[in-house]
Amino acid sequence: xxxxxxxxxTEKSLVESHGLKLDEFEKIVEGLGxxxxxxxxxIFSAMWNEHCSYKSSKYWLKKLPTSGERVIQGPGxxxxxxxxxxxxxxxxxxxxxxxxxxxEPYQGAxxxxxxxxxxxxxxxxxxxxxxxxxxxxxxxxxxxxxLVSGVVGGIGGYGNCIGIPTVGGEVNxxxxxxxxxxxxAMTVGIAKKDKIFYSAAAGIGNPVVYVGSKTGRDGIHGAxxxxxxxxxxxxxxxxxxxxxxxxxxxxxxxxxxxxMKEDAIIAIQDMGAAGLTSSSIEMASKGNVGIxxxxxxxxxxxxxxxxxxxxxxxxxxxxxxxxxxxKEELARSIFKKWDLEFEIIGEVTDTKKLILHMDGExxxxxxxxxxxxxxxxxxxxxxxxxxxxxxSFESKDFEDKDILSDLxxxxxxxxxxxxxxxxxxYDHMVxxxxxxxxxxxxxxxxxxxxxxxxxxxxxxxxxxCRHNPYEGGKHAVVETWRNIVASGAEPIAITxxxxxxxxxxxxxxxxxxxxxxxxxxxxxxxxxxxxxxNVSLYNETNGEGIYPTPAIxxxxxxxxxxxxxxxxLKNEGNVLCLIGESNNHLGNSHYLSIIQNIEDGGTPSINLxxxxxxxxxxxxxxxxxxxxxxxxxxxxGVLVAIAEMCISGMQGIxxxxxKDFLHGFFFGEDQARYLVEVSQNKxxxxxxxxxxxxxxIERIGEIGGTSISINSIGEIELSSLIDHxxxxxxxx
Amino acid sequence: MKTHVIVFPGSNCDRDVAVAIQNIIGSSxxxxxxxxxxIKQSDLIVIPGGFSYGxxxxxxxxxxxxxxxxxxxxxxxxxxxxxxxxNGFQILIESGLLQGALIRNSSLSFICRDIIIKPTNTKxxxxxxxxxxxxxxxxxEGNYFANSNQIKEIExxxxxxxxxxxxxxxxxxxxxxxxxxxxxxxxxxKSKNVLGMMPHPERAAESIHGCDDGRNIFESLLS
Numbered sequence: 001x002x003x004x005x006x007x008x009x010t011e012k013s014l015v016e017s018h019g020l021k022l023d024e025f026e027k028i029v030e031g032l033g034x035x036x037x038x039x040x041x042x043i044f045s046a047m048w049n050e051h052c053s054y055k056s057s058k059y060w061l062k063k064l065p066t067s068g069e070r071v072i073q074g075p076g077x078x079x080x081x082x083x084x085x086x087x088x089x090x091x092x093x094x095x096x097x098x099x100x101x102x103x104e105p106y107q108g109a110x111x112x113x114x115x116x117x118x119x120x121x122x123x124x125x126x127x128x129x130x131x132x133x134x135x136x137x138x139x140x141x142x143x144x145x146x147l148v149s150g151v152v153g154g155i156g157g158y159g160n161c162i163g164i165p166t167v168g169g170e171v172n173x174x175x176x177x178x179x180x181x182x183x184x185a186m187t188v189g190i191a192k193k194d195k196i197f198y199s200a201a202a203g204i205g206n207p208v209v210y211v212g213s214k215t216g217r218d219g220i221h222g223a224x225x226x227x228x229x230x231x232x233x234x235x236x237x238x239x240x241x242x243x244x245x246x247x248x249x250x251x252x253x254x255x256x257x258x259x260m261k262e263d264a265i266i267a268i269q270d271m272g273a274a275g276l277t278s279s280s281i282e283m284a285s286k287g288n289v290g291i292x293x294x295x296x297x298x299x300x301x302x303x304x305x306x307x308x309x310x311x312x313x314x315x316x317x318x319x320x321x322x323x324x325x326x327k328e329e330l331a332r333s334i335f336k337k338w339d340l341e342f343e344i345i346g347e348v349t350d351t352k353k354l355i356l357h358m359d360g361e362x363x364x365x366x367x368x369x370x371x372x373x374x375x376x377x378x379x380x381x382x383x384x385x386x387x388x389x390x391x392s393f394e395s396k397d398f399e400d401k402d403i404l405s406d407l408x409x410x411x412x413x414x415x416x417x418x419x420x421x422x423x424x425x426y427d428h429m430v431x432x433x434x435x436x437x438x439x440x441x442x443x444x445x446x447x448x449x450x451x452x453x454x455x456x457x458x459x460x461x462x463x464x465c466r467h468n469p470y471e472g473g474k475h476a477v478v479e480t481w482r483n484i485v486a487s488g489a490e491p492i493a494i495t496x497x498x499x500x501x502x503x504x505x506x507x508x509x510x511x512x513x514x515x516x517x518x519x520x521x522x523x524x525x526x527x528x529x530x531x532x533x534n535v536s537l538y539n540e541t542n543g544e545g546i547y548p549t550p551a552i553x554x555x556x557x558x559x560x561x562x563x564x565x566x567x568x569l570k571n572e573g574n575v576l577c578l579i580g581e582s583n584n585h586l587g588n589s590h591y592l593s594i595i596q597n598i599e600d601g602g603t604p605s606i607n608l609x610x611x612x613x614x615x616x617x618x619x620x621x622x623x624x625x626x627x628x629x630x631x632x633x634x635x636x637g638v639l640v641a642i643a644e645m646c647i648s649g650m651q652g653i654x655x656x657x658x659k660d661f662l663h664g665f666f667f668g669e670d671q672a673r674y675l676v677e678v679s680q681n682k683x684x685x686x687x688x689x690x691x692x693x694x695x696x697i698e699r700i701g702e703i704g705g706t707s708i709s710i711n712s713i714g715e716i717e718l719s720s721l722i723d724h725x726x727x728x729x730x731x732x
Numbered sequence: 733m734k735t736h737v738i739v740f741p742g743s744n745c746d747r748d749v750a751v752a753i754q755n756i757i758g759s760s761x762x763x764x765x766x767x768x769x770x771i772k773q774s775d776l777i778v779i780p781g782g783f784s785y786g787x788x789x790x791x792x793x794x795x796x797x798x799x800x801x802x803x804x805x806x807x808x809x810x811x812x813x814x815x816x817x818x819n820g821f822q823i824l825i826e827s828g829l830l831q832g833a834l835i836r837n838s839s840l841s842f843i844c845r846d847i848i849i850k851p852t853n854t855k856x857x858x859x860x861x862x863x864x865x866x867x868x869x870x871x872x873e874g875n876y877f878a879n880s881n882q883i884k885e886i887e888x889x890x891x892x893x894x895x896x897x898x899x900x901x902x903x904x905x906x907x908x909x910x911x912x913x914x915x916x917x918x919x920x921x922k923s924k925n926v927l928g929m930m931p932h933p934e935r936a937a938e939s940i941h942g943c944d945d946g947r948n949i950f951e952s953l954l955s
Binding site for chain 2: 435
């Protein structure tokens with residue numbers, strides 16, 4: 001439709017300012033049989049934006065494997081649920097808060113944490129761990145420092161106050177995020193299998209209850225803002241960012257969990273993106289019922305709020321519930337005890353419509369199916385670019401004598417240096433169940449009151465994804481799987497946070513499609529399904545998209561915590577061995593980018609059979625108590641991994657190997673590899689076991705001393721390694 | 733031993749300390765809601781860590797005026813052992829049971845990590861089994877301050893409970909995580925039945941914590 005034949009009473013600019021395309025508006029008119037009023041237009045805008053409707057991604061997301069023996073709830077609820085034995089379940093999800101965090105880093109990140117926590121406790125779980133995956137621009141970009149300190153402060157500020165430990169995460173820097181940082185927050189909670197709560201409204205005439213904070217004018221159109229690109233005037237969008245109140249969330253958490261012990265809640269849904277609009281519509285849609293709301297009853301923070309504002313506000317720390325009518329007084333008394341709002345604002349109806357009244361007048365009447373089932377869905381055009389070609393490097397191009405000085409440069413680089421500066425600002429020990437603290441491969445938290453634990457890891461390598469989205473997508477999944485294995489846990493399932501640029505551009509859509517294909521292949525092969533997730537598109541500023549970033553959060557189970565593995569070297573005299581094949585893959589490695597300033601050469605390819613075989617071998621060795629420490633070989637390659645193990649354990653090592661191409665061996669980023677510490681008396685057994693399993697194992701060196709020494713090259717003192725490893729953030 | 737743990741709406745270490753008490757002292761504490769007004773008979777009252785009322789004002793300032801604190805103060809004045817950990821220490825200062833002030837960390841950021849403390853006075857009910865101990869801190873406002881007269885007074889009365897130190901027990905600037913004056917990590921009231929400390933002994937109370945040095949404080953109370 002062109003502007004010349006626009007024939008509606010509604011102004012075309014009004015439609016556009018709601019982020020709706022003109023043909024989408026036509027679809028609304030067709031569905032309603034009339035033009036929407038302003039409140040209704042706002043509701044459609046909130047439901048049909050990319051963030052809430054998944055209109056560009058839905059078709060592809062359906063291709064991911066989402067079921068498995070341990071999957072109790074896959075994608076589609078507030079969070080996914082897996083069985084962790086003994087009647088316990090783990091509930092988890094990761095979600096993006098990218099756009100708000102770029103505009104207002106502290107509050108953007110804080111409310112990202114608040115939102116994901118609510119998604120998890122809405123399901124009836126007590127949150128036990130927070131994780132995150134963060135991407136910032138070039139460290140030298142003028143905004144980066146402010147964004148890093150704001151985001152870290154916001155994540156800590158929220159998690160520390162509510163008292164859920166932030167046990168780990170990942171951070172990288174790359175200029176592709178200069179105008180659009182990524183803040184992905186993940187929460188894991190624990191519940192009882194027979195006490196999981198869902199969002200489907202039921203029981204005609206049952207009361208719809210609003211609990212939590214009052215509604216203000218903050219965050220109006222937040223979800224719509226998060227579905228658009230940025231430009232030079234993005235600062236003006238700051239008022240769409242919500243403000244977090246972790247103390248109120250703590251009250252809401254405790255009050256909800258207290259009420260959940262009673263048989264009172266029929267359905268519950270948190271008010272996150274698009275607030276009252278999406279929560280009421282999702283509850284009605286899932287339950288195949290209607291909901292009437294009297295907006296005059298909504299607790300308001302500001303005077304004279306309109307129906308439009310009330311429906312679109314993204315004020316935080318609010319929940320919507322359908323409760324048993326007989327339990328109303330009990331529920332009210334619990335929320336009163338916690339000094340929270342509790343108001344019956346509507347009821348479940350059989351109209352299958354969302355009907356809103358305010359001051360006695362009807363404000364909106366929309367059939368739910370038009371909002372949900374009939375929401376636009378696009379199969380956007382896509383182009384799959386040819387992946388960057390693999391380049392093989394030869395030893396003659398490198399000077400062996402530089403290896404140790406290259407190592408120092410690498411471990412002091414922002415992308416590989418210690419993240420201690422960050423995690424020390426997060427309370428990672430509250431709840432007193434943290435078994436493995438940040439800085440190892442995966443964080444491990446004990447399931448309270450038991451001897452089993454949950455291992456959690458977040459990961460993604462955007463450079464790999466940029467140069468080969470298929471292998472990059474596989475890698476992101478596999479990297480979390482390997483980190484969980486390296487912690488001694490059985491990997492179970494993942495959540496994903498798909499951060500991409502503008503899906504209307506075929507090459508961006510192609511990245512999305514290929515990453516999904518890679519993830520799907522890895523998940524299927526590893527029996528590691530996707531149980532929840534979130535898509536964040538339009539991560540662009542002035543037409544420049546971010547690198548494709550499918551951040552993955554993986555979760556595994558350790559049945560017996562005495563089998564927990566960490567990366568720190570334990571004892572002098574033990575031997576460090578490398579598991580897996582090394583083929584000197586330097587393409588797109590940290591070595592090339594940090595030392596040679598080259599971002600090219602091709603993403604390492606991942607052999608899923610090898611991953612499975614080597615991972616199983618590690619877990620078998622753990623079960624047989626053959627290993628003292630384990631570290632997966634990831635970013636930076638073998639020598640960086642060795643340095644991390646030495647620093648963590650305050651142990652030196654004498655590396656004694658013979659290789660034709662030392663740089664390739666030490667800094668290559670071949671996949672499916674682990675470093676393991678084995679005591680002398682178990683060495684023979686593990687080598688025999690490896691050979692039986694067809695797994696390559698090679699001795700790297702003997703632990704001991706106060707330095708890393710490499711035969712024929714030289715040595716570096718641990719103290720120097722530590723200085724280099726910790727200096728960058730401390731001076732940032 | 734009859735123990736009580738005070739629960740403010742934003743307490744978040746209440747369960748952790750209850751678990752430690754159960755494991756070490758051997759009986760589970762009674763959890764007392766902040767809106768209650770009396771604690772009748774107690775052998776130990778613990779004010780746990782957290783963000784009692786969100787701590788949007790001065791930490792502990794609002795909690796110190798909540799209904800239960802009257803009873804805590806009465807019990808303290810009668811000689812009942814009262815222990816405040818982290819936010820609990822801040823509340824005890826705000827309620828006037830302990831001297832000094834806890835201001836923002838000198839780094840101006842939240843700090844969560846292991847530190848080492850040394851008992852300064854081991855002749856009290858809380859520290860008779862104490863030794864140089866490793867345990868975590870997790871706070872934004874743990875920088876202890878008192879003016880020179882107050883410092884002299886608490887030193888003269890042996891009221892310093894713990895000081896941050898290094899592995900050898902040396903009290904120096906490098907081992908001070910937050911800028912506390914004289915490396916003070918915890919203090920007593922005059923009669924030594926009230927203890928406030930920033931480190932979290934309940935997070936170093938069993939082997940999975942990586943260190944169980946925190947147990948000695950609870951064990952001291954048993955003897």
